[in-house]
Amino acid sequence: MSDVSPAILPTYDAPPVKHRIFSLPSVIAPESYYARADELKEAMMGFFEVYEPQQQWVLNVEQKNGIPQLHSMKHEVQVMHTFWHKSSDGQKLVGCLVEPDKLSVILRNLPKHSERFPALKYWVEKVVPVWASILSPKIKVAILEYANILSRDTVPEFVGKDGSLAVGELLTVFAGFPGEHKGMAPPYDCQMGLIIDPDAHVYLNLRVHGLERQVANASAVQVDLQAFKRPSDHNLTAAEAVDSIDFLHNIIVEKFETVFTPRAKTAFQTKTT
C-alpha cells in the first residue's frame, strides 16, 4: 500500500456513505450457536434496545438442460437475529446482525446524525468480545465495508434534467474511459479486487453498480469499498479481528481518495447531510 497516511487525507462534511459495516464471517459449531442463542440474545440486549428477528424464505432453483426450475422441495427459511440501538430521534442507528456463520455490526448514515467511523469502532469493541466469548467462533476474515450512494440526494449537481447521473465525472474508474462518446448510461456494474498487502493478507474489493430503483427520480449508483483481512494459515482471534479495524479503515479512506474525482470530492466537502 502507499505511504499516504489517512491522518493527512482530507475529511468530508458530507461523504456519500450509506452505511458502514464491520463483519466477521466465521465457523461456529451448530451445538454452540443453537445451545447458546438465548444467552447471546440476553447479552446483546444489554447493549441494544431493540431485538428484531429477520427471516428469509429462500427458494432453491435447479437447472435442467439449461433451464432454471423450482426444486419441488429444499426451499428453506433462514432466521437471523438483529439488534438495534436507536438514535435520539428514534431511528435505527447501530445494528448488530447475528447469523449462524457471521457477525455484522452496522452503522447507518442518518440525516441529522454525524456518527462516523469512531462510533462503529466503539460498538465493535463492545460487541465482538461478548459474541466471541459466548459462541467460540473460528473467525476466518475481518471485513470493513463502506457503501456509498451517488444520487440526486448526495450529488445533485451531477444529475441532469433528464435524471441521468454523470458517472464519468464522479468516478475516476469511469472518467478515463478511452474513445469518444457523448456520455455514459446505465447499466453500471464494475468490480475488481486489489491486493493491498499479500504478506498481511489484506485485500480490497471495489464494486460500482447501478441501483435498480431510482432515487429522487434520478439514476443512482452504489460504490462499495470493502477492505478485508483474511489470513490463509490461521483463524483470527477476536482481539486480532477488532484490532484490524483501524488498519482496514485506513485502506478504505485512502482508496476513497483515489476512486472519486476531485470534482466529486469538492461536492462532498460542501454538502450538509
Add this chain to the structure above:
Amino acid sequence: MIAFTAGTTDAQVAPAYAGDREINRVVDQRFVGAGGSDIDASKLRTFEFPQTMFPVDGGKVLLRTYERLKLLIDERSETFAVEGWDIRLRCDQVHELPRHVVRKFLGLLAKANARILTPPEQLQWLSILDQVDFKQFSIDRAMPHYLEGTLISRRLGQPALVEWADGSRTSLHARVALPLTSLEPGDDFAAYVKLGKDNEVVSIESVSMLAAV
C-alpha cells in the same frame, strides 16, 4: 438459489460480502419480475427449517431432530404448519419455532411420563419420537448418579483408571478425570457422575474423599 426477504428495508444493510445472498436478492427480483404466473405455486408451499438442534434448559441440553422440520405454508391464513408436530404459527413468527418445538415436546413428555396422553396425543408422541434423538436427550438430561470408587491410577495427560464400588473398572478420559486431580492412587472417593451412552462417564462433580470422613 434465489431468495426473497420478508419485512423491512433494513435487510438491505446486509453487507455485500454476504456474496451469495446479495446476488440471490438481485436474481429474485428479476425472477419474480419475469413472470410470477409461470411459477408452480405448489412447489412454493414446503420449506425446510435448517435448525435441527433445539435448546432445552437454557441450552444445557439440546433436543436433536434427525431431519430438518418441514413447514407447510398456507397462503390464505399466512401461517405454516410443522409436519408431524401439530404446531401452527404465523409466517412472520417463524423465529419462535424453536421455542414451540421444545414446548410441544416437553408437554407431551410430561403427559407420557404421567401416562395421561389421549389417543391422538399418543399417536403424535410416537410420530415425534421417530423424529428426535430421544435416547441422547434422555442421557444428556439425566441427573448425575452418586457413585463411590477408588482411584487406581492417574497421570497428567493420561486416562485415569477408577474401580467403582461394584468392582467394575473404568478408564476415564484425562479431561473427564480433572476433578480427581487432588486424589492419590488408592484414595477412596464419592462423586456425582454423569453417564452417557453405554454408561460412558461424561462428567464427574462434587468429589469428596471417603477416607477423610
